[in-house]
Amino acid sequence: MKQKAITLLDVAREAGVSRATVARVLNATGYVGEETRIKVEAAARATGYRPNVMARSLRTHRSFTIGHILLEITTNPFFAHVARAVEGEALGNGYKAFLFNHHGNKDDERFGVERFIERQVDAVIFTYPIDSDSIALLRAAEMPVVQIERQQTADTDAVLVDNPLGVELAMRHLIELGHRRIAFIGGDPALYPYSGVQPRSIEEERLDTYVACLRFAGISVDPDLIRLGRYVHIDGGSNIEGYRHAQALLALRDPPTAIFAACDILAAGVFRAAYEARLRIPDDLSVVGFDDTLGAHLAPRLTSVAQPMAELGLTAFQLALGAIENKGLAPRVVTLAPHLVIRESTGPAAPAPKARS
Amino acid sequence: MKQKAITLLDVAREAGVSRATVARVLNATGYVGEETRIKVEAAARATGYRPNVMARSLRTHRSFTIGHILLEITTNPFFAHVARAVEGEALGNGYKAFLFNHHGNKDDERFGVERFIERQVDAVIFTYPIDSDSIALLRAAEMPVVQIERQQTADTDAVLVDNPLGVELAMRHLIELGHRRIAFIGGDPALYPYSGVQPRSIEEERLDTYVACLRFAGISVDPDLIRLGRYVHIDGGSNIEGYRHAQALLALRDPPTAIFAACDILAAGVFRAAYEARLRIPDDLSVVGFDDTLGAHLAPRLTSVAQPMAELGLTAFQLALGAIENKGLAPRVVTLAPHLVIRESTGPAAPAPKARS
């Protein structure tokens, strides 16, 4: 029953040539006579030959496989989108991708990297890396590495996002709508990895730009309107991080008329707090998110800074491929621009700041 | 620089034995003397030996890799959760999983299956299969197959969900809350694959059970309250399927006081329609979802029938592993039970059926 796999030898016999010739034809390498080429190709098709990737990899030391290690594909759709893009681009280039979720744990990240090395992947993409030691492990094995979104070490390729631009787009939008009490809910710099490779961490970039935008518009910065914590905190089937921050903000004596949440998942929490406070969005409160991952599902649909998730993944794979085919290149850093998707969660500032419908 | 990989031979030299003995120790196969075993283990640790999986696979015809082909990881978190569970269970058993998204396209599914065969995966898990030809391809190669959620052919293992139970839990909950005008938004049987292996398709099971529950409660079935279509339809950054159905339902002369959506993504659309109609959930309208994927993010949090996503993935891998290690077993079908997660989107039926706040 088990049809013995067809090998080069079978094709060679069918075509009446040697295995080496078949290999040359199929890999388009070396000189091959025109008619034998045609003969071999026909034989390959007739026999239904499929190259044995294991044997090939054993011989060539290339697995045509890459490893993609990411934070956690289930909790933030951002990762699913990036992973999807990496997979798509890999597939188009004859590669397959292994996925691994480190869920923010250094030891797990290390474990995943070791599995990748063991599997002899040709390169590893991180979305995003948390421990530079894991990268060092890869570098020691001369394995190309690409870091997405965050840069943990300076010695590998990286694809980053222009965070200041993203924040600026959001803030400009809100300010143009007449908002002056704009709150910021974002990541606490103390909770997220920062390596010193970039001048500032992503969290600092976002926060600083928020402050800068306010200053530029001549709006004073109110520390009460700044709330920092985790981006994602789901507990007991409840998205609580943005929710609690928003509750606190809305309970302020002088509550904000707009909230900029540095992650769509935080924004969803804000929506929930607003709903419970019986505030209408955007009439009583405007909300802008970041990532554009949940925008389509929320009520009303969320205005959000869209990260170029597909481009992030695609570019990362291209960089990885370049590094695989041409080792020893100097590290390249690509920065991509986000853009603002305006939907229904933002509107003119309510005339009365104390918004109660 | 490139430290040449350490092979069995290196370990053998270090330990002063032959390669065969090292292999026997490391694989715990065959008789090995106690002291040589210790000696070899020390040598393996000292040299930092890592087995070459390519060579091993070439020899054993096992790749310790499985393929997981699913609908689309980016559009429905359900798939991300199942994939995560498969990955976790695989990892615990020395396996890695390849992912592939067929996004509902037969040709793509076929393409993915071919990539898996090419990569010599040891088994393939489908979440969910759409074309029985793809499965046949795998069966011809004697490759174990596990189908999750939907069963396209009867000749492989499968892990299914008790859909009637899920619907019953939701309907009982709503009926106990006093609802009598309960709408159903679900998948159109004509739009989803059905093979005839099961007595009814998932879509029919859900719809039939909805009808049966109403009848059982002595509530007449109103065709106007039944809306069928796709589960997920995101267009132009907008989740429109549940939204449009809900708009139509709420515009009815005698609108429903509760809506049961056979997918959380549909429920999110319902929320949006309700929001625009200025209806409060659950005061004016109760909503129950299915899958429990978006529940934590919506405002208010969604009551939903939770699919056992982790168990689905875990069980599927276990079945696959069993089939790998013991080929030729009779197909096994496991059915798992969903459960109801009650949150804040359901409440007592509004006394006035014409709900306008």
Next chain:
DNA sequence: TTGTACGCGTTATCAA
């Protein structure tokens, strides 16, 4: 232009 022959790192079969 084509064929021969070796090696990639394992596992498995024999003898010893």
Next chain:
DNA sequence: TTGATAACGCGTACAA
């Protein structure tokens, strides 16, 4: 209990 040695299927240097 251990050690040679032959595969596994492929790519490639070298010879023809």
